[in-house]
Each structure stands twice: as structure tokens, then as C-alpha cells.
Amino acid sequence: xxxxxxxxxxxxxxxxxxxxxxxxxxxxxxxxxxxxxxxxxxxxxxxxxxxxxxxxxxxxxxxxxxxxxxxxxxxxxxxxxxxxxxxxxxxxxxxxxxxxxxxxxxxxxxxxxxxxxxxxxxxxxxxxxxxxxxxxxxxxxxxxxxxxxxxxxxxxxxxxxxxxxxxxxxxxxxxxxxxxxxxxxxxxxxxxxxxxxxxxxxxxxxxxxxxxxxxxxxxxxxxxxxxxxxxxxxxxxxxxxxxxxxxxxxxxxxxxxxxxxxxxxxxxxxxxxxxxxxxxxxxxxxxxxxxxxxxxxxxxxxxxxxxxxxxxxxxxxxxxxxxxxxxxxxxxxxxx
Amino acid sequence: xxxxxxxxxxxxxxxxxxxxxxxxxxxxxxxxxxxxxxxxxxxxxxxxxxxxxxxxxxxxxxxxxxxxxxxxxxxxxxxxxxxxxxxxxxxxxxxxxxxxxxxxxxxxxxxxxxxxxxxxxxxxxxxxxxxxxxxxxxxxxxxxxxxxxxxxxxxxxxxxxxxxxxxxxxxxxxxxxxxxxxxxxxxxxxxxxxxxxxxxxxxxxxxxxxxxxxxxxxxxxxxxxxxxxxxxxxxxxxxxxxxxxxxxxxxxxxxxxxxxxxxxxxxxxxxxxxxxxxxxxxxxxxxxxxxxxxxxxxxxxxxxxxxxxxxxxxxxxxxxxxxxxxxxxxxxxxxxxxxxxxxxxxxxxxxxxxxxxxxxxxxxxxxxxxxxxxxxxxxxxxxxxxxxxxxxxxxxxxxxxxxxxxxxxxxxxxxxxxxxxxxxxxxxxxxxxxxxxxxxxxx
Numbered sequence: 001x002x003x004x005x006x007x008x009x010x011x012x013x014x015x016x017x018x019x020x021x022x023x024x025x026x027x028x029x030x031x032x033x034x035x036x037x038x039x040x041x042x043x044x045x046x047x048x049x050x051x052x053x054x055x056x057x058x059x060x061x062x063x064x065x066x067x068x069x070x071x072x073x074x075x076x077x078x079x080x081x082x083x084x085x086x087x088x089x090x091x092x093x094x095x096x097x098x099x100x101x102x103x104x105x106x107x108x109x110x111x112x113x114x115x116x117x118x119x120x121x122x123x124x125x126x127x128x129x130x131x132x133x134x135x136x137x138x139x140x141x142x143x144x145x146x147x148x149x150x151x152x153x154x155x156x157x158x159x160x161x162x163x164x165x166x167x168x169x170x171x172x173x174x175x176x177x178x179x180x181x182x183x184x185x186x187x188x189x190x191x192x193x194x195x196x197x198x199x200x201x202x203x204x205x206x207x208x209x210x211x212x213x214x215x216x217x218x219x220x221x222x223x224x225x226x227x228x229x230x231x232x233x234x235x236x237x238x239x240x241x242x243x244x245x246x247x248x249x250x251x252x253x254x255x256x257x258x259x260x261x262x263x264x265x266x267x268x269x270x271x272x273x274x275x276x277x278x279x280x281x282x283x284x285x286x287x288x289x290x291x292x293x294x295x296x297x298x299x300x301x302x303x304x305x306x307x308x309x310x311x312x313x314x315x316x317x318x319x320x321x322x323x324x325x326x327x328x329x330x331x332x333x334x335x336x
Numbered sequence: 337x338x339x340x341x342x343x344x345x346x347x348x349x350x351x352x353x354x355x356x357x358x359x360x361x362x363x364x365x366x367x368x369x370x371x372x373x374x375x376x377x378x379x380x381x382x383x384x385x386x387x388x389x390x391x392x393x394x395x396x397x398x399x400x401x402x403x404x405x406x407x408x409x410x411x412x413x414x415x416x417x418x419x420x421x422x423x424x425x426x427x428x429x430x431x432x433x434x435x436x437x438x439x440x441x442x443x444x445x446x447x448x449x450x451x452x453x454x455x456x457x458x459x460x461x462x463x464x465x466x467x468x469x470x471x472x473x474x475x476x477x478x479x480x481x482x483x484x485x486x487x488x489x490x491x492x493x494x495x496x497x498x499x500x501x502x503x504x505x506x507x508x509x510x511x512x513x514x515x516x517x518x519x520x521x522x523x524x525x526x527x528x529x530x531x532x533x534x535x536x537x538x539x540x541x542x543x544x545x546x547x548x549x550x551x552x553x554x555x556x557x558x559x560x561x562x563x564x565x566x567x568x569x570x571x572x573x574x575x576x577x578x579x580x581x582x583x584x585x586x587x588x589x590x591x592x593x594x595x596x597x598x599x600x601x602x603x604x605x606x607x608x609x610x611x612x613x614x615x616x617x618x619x620x621x622x623x624x625x626x627x628x629x630x631x632x633x634x635x636x637x638x639x640x641x642x643x644x645x646x647x648x649x650x651x652x653x654x655x656x657x658x659x660x661x662x663x664x665x666x667x668x669x670x671x672x673x674x675x676x677x678x679x680x681x682x683x684x685x686x687x688x689x690x691x692x693x694x695x696x697x698x699x700x701x702x703x704x705x706x707x708x709x710x711x712x713x714x715x716x717x718x719x720x721x722x723x724x725x726x727x728x729x730x731x732x733x734x735x736x737x738x739x740x741x742x743x744x745x746x747x748x749x750x751x752x753x754x755x756x757x758x759x760x761x762x763x764x765x766x767x768x769x770x771x772x773x774x775x776x777x778x779x
Binding site: 053054055056057058060061063064065067068069070071072073075076078079080081082083086087089090093094096097099100101103104105296297299300303304307308311314315318319321322325326 | 395396400403405406407409410412413414417418420421422423424425426429431432433434436438439440442444445446447449450451454455466498502503504731732733735739742750753754757
């Protein structure tokens, strides 16, 4: 069970969860920057921006971490994914570009007269939704069973990734981002602003719950093997925990227990991804390419895991220092 | 457009773009560390203010570096999946290590940039130390992957598949040491000259504040310490190439025919048809002497290797010359500046030395980019030398050309926006510094 390839799969999974939680909150920030409404829209945007600033870059390194882990530990799977999913992955990259541009240009051009957000920036913020959407689509596409592995070569129809099941996957990814950000913001704001974020979090939570629940019957029709595993003993515990955490988050938000709501929301998203990963197990491309078959030689996996463990020993205290330093209300002080 | 060419062009443009930001990402942290360290040591606030004034451009450039780095990691798979399937287990390790180094860099840059209200001055300075170390380490790690493409090691090829993998041998492949040292030093030189140029320009515009002068001195000092070391590491690189990568060396020096007492060609245009180097200055026997300290030593030319396995000297020799020429331009400008400072004890060099500095300031980046082009064009036609051709590594997906144009458009938009912002920062930076608590002026 705990073979080297499974451990490496665990590393991919941790990277993905971290990216979903932290990077996701950033994309959510982009989405709500664009969607902010009501009398305090401007303060909402400002708070979002200041909260994201210090952690923006770190949050995005998780994606590089996932990609690098994939090609180091599962080179065949990496090559297969990046060959067949060229179009959605390029679109996701375009979104990352827009997000980076929106962030950097906003950060730089901000003292401009203190007026509205430049049109370019809000356009970029909306366009950055491309990234979670197409990464969600790409991830879900590995569960369709339509990426075939025949005679050590990968085959797929050109537009196989456009179907209700994968599109729903993209929508769930976008909704997760929109869900996490306002909930994270509730512990970083006060007063009416906090109430705004609370409301946004509850709306997004309901939407996310509905989408995720709907995805199960869609999967049963479109990705039967995935659905069967998800609803078997290997997947159902995670589905249940994720559902419970989702409901708990809503209750906690209702009762204004924001600190706990933040943890429950992150847990709900983490468990959704874990449920997905559990249902994929032991495959990288469901029903076609197993983790073991896609994995790099043992010597590489061993060296890689050594690097990861030593890296985490340095990274974990640094990350804690970072998030501790910038916890609480965002500091409107900008760097000079 | 044929899709192999599209893939190569896209990879080349993405890397060439990323290298600019990555270089500043390596060089600027050292400047921050030195300035903050000087400020603590001498209790001179000017150095601290100087360092803080770099925070905003650093944040912008690092953000673009992170985005372009993400794009590159995707492009490895989108453009070269067959190469990655072969080499992932071997070059994945340095990429993973670089990933962690980059994490540390991002974390401590954020702490330094946004932490002024929350951290003490000492802690701020301490944040610049892991920042500088991680920045240099990330360069040293990722260059291992590039070096592996030039001198693949740590495995055995059996019927087209990789066996007997030794990832640590692959990591410490033969070309790694000299490439890593040469390129990391180059990053310090390039950043130092670029920054010295910015402040020299400011002084020429009449902004002769003490902090501007100090900035020129500090940036140029860093560059000037690294510059002579470039000559040493360059000499080491050339001698190592003469053992490990002979075709690349022959292309660099435009040496078509194997010869005892090989000449050195300065400049000129290598013409493969006639096997002549046109318009070049030819110095007899110098190449043999430089490589082997023996004017009559045998140097293998491009004709010593089977046709179709050697790089095109027209893409390698001119860039090599450009790199070397850039070195001398920088050496001249820096030498003049220090000569005035030390031997003639002029506290403020006049207009002409500053103009020389301004002229020399882009040549660090030019040298770095051309050195990189020499390495990459000099490796052709291989993607992993002797093991896999570039044509064998490219994706089987034919839709690469529209991807190329999509990204070209994106890069154009980004660069235009970036230039617009960078060309107007001076007054803005000051405005921000004088309004410490600009609570809610912004949208």
C-alpha cells in the first residue's frame, strides 16, 4: 500500500490541496474583486487586495510544485496529460498570466488618484477565472476514462474534455475559489464589511454544495468507473466528511464563528479533492494508466521523497512565520 | 509555420523573457541584503531607505518572474512531453529543489516587502539572508537541469528507455559546476550594471542626491567584484567545453577545420558553404594557446564530427562574440569609474563616466542572454546531447502554432503594460514614501 509511488502520489495530492486552498483563495479574490457589489464594494476590493498581497507569490508556487512533482515522479503520466490536455492547459495558463498582470499592475499603479479600479485590471481579474475553470476541467478529464493508454502511447479524441462532467468540474473549481475567499476574509475584517463577506461566503457555499452534489449523478452517467469507486468504500468516507464539513461551515457562518468556519471551509475543499484522488486510486488515468506504471524508477522516487522531506523541514517554519506575521486584519500599509 | 519551429520559438521566447526577471530575482536580493546590512552597521538610514525604494519594483518583477516560471513549467510538458517522459526522472530532482528554493525566496521577499510595520529592523535584515541564499540556490539548482541537457549523465540507455537511474549523478552532471558558477555570477553582474545604469541616468538628469550616488556605488561594487570572476569562470568553461562538448566549442570559435595551432577568430560571419569566417580578425595559434597553453595544440573543428550532429556556427559564434564584447564594454566603464574614485579621489564622477556607465548598463543582460543562446544553439541538434534529438522530443500535438501566437500576443501586452509602469516609478515611489499611512486613498 505505502509504496514509493503512492507516497509520491500523496505529495502531488498535498500540493494540489495547498494550491486549491491558497491559490484558490487568490483566484477567489480576483473573482470577488470583479463581483463586489453594494455600498462597501470599494472597501471589499481594497481589503481583498491587501490581504492577498503578501502571500500572492507563495500561493502560486504550489502549482509549479504540482507540475514539477508530476514530471519527476510520474513522467509518463505527465507526458500523457500534457499531450492530450494541451488546449485546456494553455487556457489555464492564459488565466494565470491575467491574474499575475492584474495583481502586479494593480500593486504598482494603485496610487493613481484613488479612483476606480482601472478597466484593464478588472478585466484581468474576471479573465483569471479561466485558470481554476480549466484546471478543474483538466483534472476531471483524467477521471473520464477517455484518455487511452495503448502500447505505451497516449490517445484521445481532440475535444474529449468538453462534456457535462468535465465542465461541471470546471464550475466546481471556480465555485470553490469564490467560496474560500470571503470566508477567509471574515477573520480579516470587522463590522459591516465582515457581514458582507459572511453573506458572500454563504451564497457561494450553497452554490458549491449544489454543484458538487449534482456532479455525482453526472459522473455516474459520464464516468461510470470513477463514480463506482467514489461511491464504494474507497471514496464514500471522504464524500461524507466533505459534505459534513460543508454544512458545518454554513452553520458556523450563520452563528458567526468565523475562525472555525474558515478551517471547516478549507477542510471541505481539501476533502472534496481527497475524495477525487481516492476515487482515482490506484490510477493516474482512470482505468488506463496506473500510478505504478506511470511512476519514475525507484531511485528517482527515493531521491525525490528525500528532497521533499528536507524541503518541508525548511519550508514549514518559513510558511508559518509568513502566515503568522500577516495574520489578522490586513495592513493597508503598502510597501513604499 | 512548421510546428517544431513553433515549439522552439515559443520555448525560446518564454525562456528569454523569464531569464530577464529571474536574473534580477537573483541579483536584487543581494543588493537588499548589502544595503540593509550597511544600514545596520553604519546606522545610516539612507541605505535602508534605498533598499525600501527597491521593494516596489522588486515585487513587480518577481511577480512577473513567478508567472513566467509557471508558464515555463507547463511548456516543458506542452511542448516537449516526449523529452520529459525520458528525462523527468533525471532532471526532476533539480527542478524540485528549485521549487523549494523559490518557495523560500517568495516567502522571505513577502516578509521583507510587506513586513516593515510588523517586524523589527534586525528581523527585516535577517529576512534578506535566506532570500539571497535561496535566490542563488534556485539558480544553481535549475542550471543543473540545463547542464544535464548538455552533458546527460546518471543513467544507461537500453532500447530507447532509461535504465539504471542514478538521480544524484544526473544532478551533479559534468557541465553543472562551470555553468552554475558562470551563470550565477553573470546574474550579479547583469543586475549590478542595470541598477547602476538606472541611477546613473537619474544623476545625469540632475537628481544628484546622496542616495542616488550611493546606489551607483553599491550596484557597481557588486558588479565589479563579480566581473573579473566572470573571466576566470569563462576560461574554466571554455577549457571544460574542450573536453566535454567539442562541437559546441568549435561552433563558438567558428572553427570549421581541425587544426594544430588553431587561430582565434574575433567577430566575422562564419560561412558554412565555403568554411571560411568572413570579415573576422584572425589571430594565429591563439585558440590553441588559450585552451591548452600550447600554441601548437590540436583543436578539433566542426569537420571532426559526423555531419548532422553539430550546431550551426552562424547561430553560435556571433552570440559568443557579443558576450565577450559586452564583458569588455562593462570592464571599461567600471574601470574608468573606479579609477576616478580611487586614484583621482573624485567623490562625484563627472558626466562622461556616468554616460559610459549608462551606455554599459544593458550589456550585463545582453551578455547573459547571448551566453544562454550560445549554450542552447551550441547544443543543437540535440535536446539531450547524444541521446535524443530535438525533433524526437517535441510534442505529437499539431496545435502548437496557434499556442505560439497566443503567447506572443500575451507577452506583448504584458511587456507594454510593464514598461509603462516601470518608466514612471520614480515620482510614484517618492509619493508613497512620503505618505506612510495612505489608508484608503486607493480603490
